Amino acid sequence: MYQVIARKYRPQSFAELVSQEHVKTTLDNAIHQQRIAHGYIFSGQRGTGKTTVARIMARCLNCVSGPTATPCGTCASCREITAGGAVDVIEIDAASNRGINEMRELRESVRFRPARDRYKVFIIDEAHQITNEAFNALLKTLEEPPEWVVFILCTTETHKIPTTIASRCQQFTFRSVEFAELVARMEWICKEEGITAEPEALAVLAQAGEGSVRDSLSALDQAIACCGTHLKAEEVRALLGLFGLDALDQVVGSVERADATRMLEIVAELERSGANLQHFCRELARHWRNLLVARIAGAGTRLIAASPNEQQRMAELGARFSEEDLTRYLQITLDVFRDLQYSLQPRLHMELGLLKLVHAAKLTTIEDALAGLGPAPAPVPQAAPPRQAPPTPVADAPPWDAAPKPVAAPPKPPPPKPAAVEPGTLKARMHTALSEAGLTFTADGIESSLVNEGATEVEIVAPEELELSLNEKELQQFLIKLGVQKRLRIRFQASVDAGPSKPQAKSNSDDEVTTRAMAHPMVKRFQETFKDSQVRQVRNLKE
Numbered sequence: 441m442y443q444v445i446a447r448k449y450r451p452q453s454f455a456e457l458v459s460q461e462h463v464k465t466t467l468d469n470a471i472h473q474q475r476i477a478h479g480y481i482f483s484g485q486r487g488t489g490k491t492t493v494a495r496i497m498a499r500c501l502n503c504v505s506g507p508t509a510t511p512c513g514t515c516a517s518c519r520e521i522t523a524g525g526a527v528d529v530i531e532i533d534a535a536s537n538r539g540i541n542e543m544r545e546l547r548e549s550v551r552f553r554p555a556r557d558r559y560k561v562f563i564i565d566e567a568h569q570i571t572n573e574a575f576n577a578l579l580k581t582l583e584e585p586p587e588w589v590v591f592i593l594c595t596t597e598t599h600k601i602p603t604t605i606a607s608r609c610q611q612f613t614f615r616s617v618e619f620a621e622l623v624a625r626m627e628w629i630c631k632e633e634g635i636t637a638e639p640e641a642l643a644v645l646a647q648a649g650e651g652s653v654r655d656s657l658s659a660l661d662q663a664i665a666c667c668g669t670h671l672k673a674e675e676v677r678a679l680l681g682l683f684g685l686d687a688l689d690q691v692v693g694s695v696e697r698a699d700a701t702r703m704l705e706i707v708a709e710l711e712r713s714g715a716n717l718q719h720f721c722r723e724l725a726r727h728w729r730n731l732l733v734a735r736i737a738g739a740g741t742r743l744i745a746a747s748p749n750e751q752q753r754m755a756e757l758g759a760r761f762s763e764e765d766l767t768r769y770l771q772i773t774l775d776v777f778r779d780l781q782y783s784l785q786p787r788l789h790m791e792l793g794l795l796k797l798v799h800a801a802k803l804t805t806i807e808d809a810l811a812g813l814g815p816a817p818a819p820v821p822q823a824a825p826p827r828q829a830p831p832t833p834v835a836d837a838p839p840w841d842a843a844p845k846p847v848a849a850p851p852k853p854p855p856p857k858p859a860a861v862e863p864g865t866l867k868a869r870m871h872t873a874l875s876e877a878g879l880t881f882t883a884d885g886i887e888s889s890l891v892n893e894g895a896t897e898v899e900i901v902a903p904e905e906l907e908l909s910l911n912e913k914e915l916q917q918f919l920i921k922l923g924v925q926k927r928l929r930i931r932f933q934a935s936v937d938a939g940p941s942k943p944q945a946k947s948n949s950d951d952e953v954t955t956r957a958m959a960h961p962m963v964k965r966f967q968e969t970f971k972d973s974q975v976r977q978v979r980n981l982k983e
């Protein structure tokens with residue numbers, strides 16, 4: 441008869457148990473010192489060894505050569521416990537036997553000495569599921585337990601165990617099992633089973649287990665059933681409904697090359713293959729996260745659940761981006777993931793999201809720009825001594841007043857522009873309404889567009905690249921909501937100067953400071969670096 445791997449390889453001794461060192465040592469000591477408690481609570485994630493340890497404990501207590509931390513495994517007690525038929529080891533699944541009657545029976549049974557063995561061990565699985573009445577019945581026995589009784593309550597939810605019970609028990613918390621330990625356990629089992637596996641395949645299975653040995657082993661079972669005696673990573677990924685690393689890498693590559701066209705093709709391919717876009721997005725987020733962690737912690741970190749090869753590859757990939765960039769991509773991807781949960785148009789959201797990644801990639805970070813402001817590339821031939829050393833670190837920049845008076849008359853600088861969205865205007869009202877409705881993409885779009893309100897018509901002049909995010913019908917509805925009964929039209933054009941057209945009047949002295957500031961070499965370089973930047977305000981620090 442075929443036995444599932446998880447059951448076939450249930451550890452029979454502490455030595456075989458993976459992880460849970462603190463549980464092993466404490467129980468080992470307790471047994472050596474003959475200090476056996478009457479009640480234990482084993483809590484922790486599913487599939488981490490609670491039931492397993494409870495049975496090992498029963499063997500330790502009842503083995504003919506016991507009590508011992510290393511039961512023989514061959515005596516009648518040991519064998520019967522493994523097979524699940526020992527008279528003095530009673531397993532109760534509280535999920536199905538949660539009633540008072542069962543507990544009453546249990547209370548009766550507790551009163552009698554063990555039939556053959558040293559202890560009567562009650563293992564109560566899913567203990568949080570027993571009813572209050574049943575807990576009360578249990579409490580009675582725990583208050584005055586006969587010397588031969590040991591209760592082991594196993595639960596994934598300790599907080600549901602009444603404190604009156606918990607305070608009479610010793611508690612052990614089972615930890616989620618680490619990725620490397622899961623992989624090692626599966627490697628060993630595969631060898632026993634005569635199965636070969638690509639390291640990456642086992643990594644994927646371990647990852648799927650999310651800290652639960654049982655879940656990893658169930659996935660392993662499934663993989664063997666599907667792929668046979670040699671497990672290939674790509675097949676296993678597909679089996680678990682994961683996307684090929686290939687697709688994820690292509691997104692990363694397109695971000696790196698700022699290739700918007702390829703990005704849209706990727707979405708089209710995903711759609712064509714019937715992929716769930718939200719799943720894809722979640723995996724993409726996980727991928728960015730891993731690249732970010734690899735970038736920060738380097739290859740070989742325990743913080744990434746992946747094989748050494750894969751980690752190496754991630755570290756190399758991550759090194760091509762800055763930490764800030766990766767953080768930004770992760771954030772954007774998480775936003776898209778969230779949006780996709782409610783979206784009736786997943787494809788559009790996905791496209792928009794991936795395009796945002798491409799755009800984000802094009803943005804220079806302020807740090808990079810400032811670093812670039814360092815020693816200016818010499819505008820004069822190398823041989824000539826620099827007329828004036830350019831200010832190197834930004835912090836040391838002289839105040840505006842100390843700026844050298846320009847030798848030649850500087851070209852008239854553009855007047856400083858106030859904030860792009862002036863309060864009170866129709867544009868501002870639309871911006872607020874859209875933001876409040878959660879349409880942040882659209883709100884951002886309005887911010888960088890011109891809004892011209894005519895007698896019968898409202899015209900929006902928007903930059904071309906916003907064609908995807910501004911929807912005429914949607915905006916028309918917002919206008920009506922704002923009480924503006926005018927027809928709305930959107931025009932898209934290559935570049936839009938979204939600032940209000942009327943420059944603010946400035947006093948003479950302000951003008952002079954402004955002129956000097958605008959002529960400052962650092963300001964000029966800043967403007968060259970940030971092509972579309974505006975100087976919105978010049979403050980005289982002397983004032």
Ligand SMILES: Nc1ncnc2c1ncn2[C@@H]1O[C@H](COP(=O)(O)OP(=O)(O)O)[C@@H](O)[C@H]1O
Pocket residue numbers: 445446447448449450451456457458459460485486487488489490491492493594617625653654657
């Ligand atoms: N710590 C562990 N070491 C080795 N195998 C484990 C461990 N935890 C769980 N397993 C495997 O998972 C299966 C289920 O474990 P179990 O003890 O029933 O988990 P729990 O009771 O915590 O849900 C076991 O049969 C065993 O194969």
Ligand SMILES: [Mg+2]
Pocket residue numbers: 487490491492565594
């Ligand atoms: Mg269990």
Ligand SMILES: [Zn+2]
Pocket residue numbers: 502503504505511512513514515516517518519
């Ligand atoms: Zn034994």
